[in-house]
Amino acid sequence: MVAENLQQGAQAGETPRGRLAAIRARIGAAARAAGRSAEDITLVAVSKTFEAPDIEPLIAAGQRIFGENRVQEAAGKWPALKAATLDIELHLIGPLQTNKLKEALTLFDVFHTLDRERLAEALVKERDRGAALPRLFIQVNTGEEPQKAGIFPGEVDRFIASCREVHRLPIEGLMCIPPVDEEPALHFALLDKLARRNGLAKLSMGMSADFETAIAFGATHVRVGSALFGSRS
Numbered sequence: 001m002v003a004e005n006l007q008q009g010a011q012a013g014e015t016p017r018g019r020l021a022a023i024r025a026r027i028g029a030a031a032r033a034a035g036r037s038a039e040d041i042t043l044v045a046v047s048k049t050f051e052a053p054d055i056e057p058l059i060a061a062g063q064r065i066f067g068e069n070r071v072q073e074a075a076g077k078w079p080a081l082k083a084a085t086l087d088i089e090l091h092l093i094g095p096l097q098t099n100k101l102k103e104a105l106t107l108f109d110v111f112h113t114l115d116r117e118r119l120a121e122a123l124v125k126e127r128d129r130g131a132a133l134p135r136l137f138i139q140v141n142t143g144e145e146p147q148k149a150g151i152f153p154g155e156v157d158r159f160i161a162s163c164r165e166v167h168r169l170p171i172e173g174l175m176c177i178p179p180v181d182e183e184p185a186l187h188f189a190l191l192d193k194l195a196r197r198n199g200l201a202k203l204s205m206g207m208s209a210d211f212e213t214a215i216a217f218g219a220t221h222v223r224v225g226s227a228l229f230g231s232r233s
């Protein structure tokens with residue numbers, strides 16, 4: 001019995017299906033603890049650096065929403081995966097150069113990383129040429145880290161207003177990546193505050209190490225990579 005349980009435990013932790021079930025269970029528990037519904041939390045499975053043979057088992061297990069941080073990498077693997085499973089939703093979670101925008105529009109359903117006026121202008125240009133726009137999150141650099149992308153907190157209200165009133169871009173929510181050496185809860189609370197005062201309902205925050213904390217602070221989209229796929233080499 002003990003051996004059997006151990007075996008099942010190992011299996012649950014080591015197969016993609018088992019890892020997915022475990023993450024979904026943790027999302028459910030964190031949602032309940034916060035008095036929220038698990039249905040209000042979207043799991044974005046971050047598949048960067050992993051190839052189709054690692055991704056297909058998660059699709060087979062029912063996962064449909066995936067995140068990638070590089071356009072080139074996504075272009076290499078997702079067209080075939082999307083052709084095989086039509087209801088895949090792909091989320092861009094890394095910085096986007098405007099010269100890659102056109103290609104990104106063909107691949108991604110949601111951008112989490114709208115982070116500057118120039119990109120907003122480029123989106124408008126593509127829309128004017130007939131492109132369908134993705135759903136949009138604005139990335140906020142909550143830690144004001146110079147090496148990191150994102151709008152500084154003090155500029156967020158102005159940028160949201162510009163996206164809405166000047167560019168007529170439909171903004172769904174805000175996204176952040178807290179500094180590695182700081183308490184993420186402070187950054188999640190700040191992002192929630194910025195979203196609320198601008199009437200935005202969606203919050204993309206929380207990764208493998210801190211998604212339960214993010215859920216406690218209102219995350220609607222958690223971006224989980226290594227806890228699902230294993231560590232990246």
Ligand SMILES: *Cc1c(COP(=O)(O)O)cnc(C)c1O
Nearest residue numbers: 046069093207208223224225226
């Ligand atoms: C890689 C990445 C993740 C996932 O990180 P894990 O710690 O592997 O869960 C989430 N968000 C962004 C923006 C990433 O680049």
